[in-house]
Amino acid sequence: MRNRSCVMRLLRYKNALLKLKALNFVRVFSDNLADAAGVTSAQVRKDFSIFGITGNRRGGYQVGDLIENLSHILGKDKDYEFIVVGVGNIGKALMRYDGFEKSGIKISAGFDIDPTKYDPGAAVAVYDLSKLNEYVVKNKIRFGIIAVPEFAAQQAFEVMINSGIKGVLNFTPARLKGPEDCIINNINLETELESIIYFVNVADKTGGK
Amino acid sequence: MRNRSCVMRLLRYKNALLKLKALNFVRVFSDNLADAAGVTSAQVRKDFSIFGITGNRRGGYQVGDLIENLSHILGKDKDYEFIVVGVGNIGKALMRYDGFEKSGIKISAGFDIDPTKYDPGAAVAVYDLSKLNEYVVKNKIRFGIIAVPEFAAQQAFEVMINSGIKGVLNFTPARLKGPEDCIINNINLETELESIIYFVNVADKTGGK
């Protein structure tokens, strides 16, 4: 196993390779992947080295082989289902987003405590939060997205954990507390925007004159 | 200037402090901030040390002072306006999201090439992409969010750059190419979800038995 940023790079390589394959590319060089993933070619080769992926000196890598290798390392052999807890602006957007399908990811249901959100007949059904446990157990769901308001995040998380969910993408600023064996990725939209403001302001002060 | 992850930590400290202040806390220890931000207390003190923030041995830090210090370092003295390019699921969600306001961030307009999206009278007005330049120049906007489909990302980015935008949050998997002095933050929803799947699967194989 490797750390998060290394895995994120491998995922980016793989996604770039899938695009190259769709364009009928057969060979690819570490340089190309570096460009596509926004890193250096040495980094690409080092990553491959760590995972025992080898290419052909002077000949680069075979796109097909590389995709196979990365898919094996990244271990995504099948499609996965996610549920969304919190069917507000963000939750709804994720449920309707069609970019996940090509990555083999499906959002299969949404849950909310607000009865006006229920819609069991929708393309992606929305149920009461109290139905989450039953749904998750029955459908053996292991992954979820938290898109509730911050104050409700920890509670939503606990409902998910208790139902057997093992991996969560958290869109709230809350730092969720839970068992070690649950994987949590955080996306904090506020700090993303604030950090952009910071770096632009810094650039103004230093580079701008 | 410091690197991205350090700045992200400072932003998290600040947000935690704002919550403590709202609860009328006066003193805070590095331990508390560490918990709130998901790091160690040594990390907190080190960060502060780097930026010359000092507290009081044995007494911790004054919440108010700390907020003032961090605000000064992070340089966010006023509110900032963002525009959104691409008024699809994600774009719309961001335009309606009410969590930015408390951070002093306002989404002031949206732009799209699809005429059915136009809505100059909405709470957050939506205009044709061709109006972006005029709007951005007139309102001196410096920040934008890209929420278009991947194939349109680079073009949208160039329109923004040419209008004077200096900082961008990119929700597409595309690696945008542009001038050095434009700050780009990327959020790749697909790889976020895929990395969760990876780490859960790894945990299954190692810890699960």
Added chain:
DNA sequence: AATAAAATGTGAAAAAAATCACAAAAAATA
């Protein structure tokens, strides 16, 4: 067949980030 050119693969070096660990200061207590 010999030579040149191009790209990998990887130890070694450098840089960056995180942690340690403890003296120093401040507050609390006796």
Added chain:
DNA sequence: TATTTTTTGTGATTTTTTTCACATTTTATT
């Protein structure tokens, strides 16, 4: 007032990550 306790502040150390640089392999060329 002296002693103890607690928490900061930071140089030193360790760990992690990235970059360097070049021998090695493969392909192309003469």
